[in-house]
Amino acid sequence: MMTIRENDFSRIDMNLLTVLLVLHREGSVSRAAEKLHLGQPAVSGALARLREMFQDPLFVRGASGMLPTPRAESLVAELAPLMEHLQQVLFQPPSFTPATARHTFRLGMSDWVERWLMPDLLAVVARDAPGVTLQITASDPFQDGALVQQDRVDVAITVAGETDAGLIREQVHSMDFCTLWHPAQLALSAPLTLQAYVDNDHLLVSYRGASHSAIDQRLAEQGAQRRVRYVTPHFSSLPPLLSRIPALATVPAGLAAEWSARYGLSRSAVPLTTPAIDLSLLWHKRHDKDPALGWLLLLLRGVMQAGGEHSEHNSKSEKAPF
Structure with a gap:
């Protein structure tokens, strides 16, 4: 549950916190202004607002430049890792590295799809992503959409032909x-x-x-x-x-x-x-840009298509003509 008191943040300009961190690092108003691509008066004005906000001088002039007060040192120690994490969240694209990931994917499928698909899929996952767990939920064409809508599975392998609002359905393979x-x-x-x-x-x-x-x-x-x-x-x-x-x-x-x-x-x-039996992948639009799900969908496409070709090759190479 979120415990943030929203009104507390209405008084804070996040840009001022950036000025605080850069001033601490540079120890000079002029060098901080250069790094921030601001004029020196703008940085001096930001420092004045910071002093008013925290009721502390924060920096005092010394022989070697601007020296941080204990309050400034305390603020920087707490804020620096938070601002670095915030920067990563806001500006670093999310990624998924299968070889090192610790992740659980939830898949919905019927028992025959599990029997057909999972031996090959799990073998690839065990080889390429040893920290990934696959959790299967028994499903059928009448339940697949609801399972995805309710976020009970990340992706369903379905033979259903209809697509509920908010979902993405991609046909991958057909079989007789x-x-x-x-x-x-x-x-x-x-x-x-x-x-x-x-x-x-x-x-x-x-x-x-x-x-x-x-x-x-x-x-x-x-x-x-x-x-x-x-x-x-x-x-x-x-x-x-x-x-x-x-x-x-x-x-x-x-x-x-x-x-x-x-x-x-x-x-x-x-x-x-x-x-024909048309097999599709079904997932929710809100997860469409999730790199972890993107990796799983790519893997499912490859294994389903390869499995279909393998089944067809086996069936045609044996005596039974179908």
């Missing part, structure tokens, strides 16, 4: 969907046919519990319908479920290569045209 299943549960081959897609049960991720998605809308437009057997808000629950039941799960393609390798899942392109 991919359909997964376990070969021990379903004897299917890639690429899936539309008939095979609708003949089998589906696991669906929905952040609000809906059993209908944009894919179901596309199916309806083609006169088809699928059966959703299970709805969850967690992508991470899908691999163990697929290993136990005969079902399909359609997920962001960024997860497909790792899940295929780690859990022995088969994969295929979705056998109908689906909207």
Whole structure:
């Protein structure tokens, strides 16, 4: 809580404090005037006002110049570091040095984005900024804007298409969907046919519990319908479920290569045209000039784009055609 008594400062001209410090350093009115680019009468007038303000002579003439009184020495000892700090705050552009920074960044993202993005991102942060901590808040497209607006996260990685007032949204990467299943549960081959897609049960991720998605809308437009057997808000629950039941799960393609390798899942392109997943960075305008956030955004852009290229390369280099 601020405890400054505003009225106390209404009587003070900050320029006078600068004159006090320069007079102390130079020990001469004429040399102080030269350093301050002022006339000697102006500095003499400022000294007169300083004496009235502090009710002390502050400087007296001596054989070697203007000698500070104990009151002047005390004031300079207290004011000099404060004025130096004020000068840095006002005139030195803020900076962020990753190698030496001690900083915590708060990121909002869904579980699948964390699974896809964070291994590469955290590896880079650990290498380049060992004093930086990343704190993840579970989010989804319906919460991302509020988390940023309420300053609960510094940046959200979002698939939401709308941008609330006061926020900045930057699309960084797009990816397709991919359909997964376990070969021990379903004897299917890639690429899936539309008939095979609708003949089998589906696991669906929905952040609000809906059993209908944009894919179901596309199916309806083609006169088809699928059966959703299970709805969850967690992508991470899908691999163990697929290993136990005969079902399909359609997920962001960024997860497909790792899940295929780690859990022995088969994969295929979705056998109908689906909207791309547009991944964006979302942050508040009031932090737009923050150098620490600027470093993080630059890092996120690079890792997201490189991760997307890596996922696409993996998917195209393997047998599954998607």
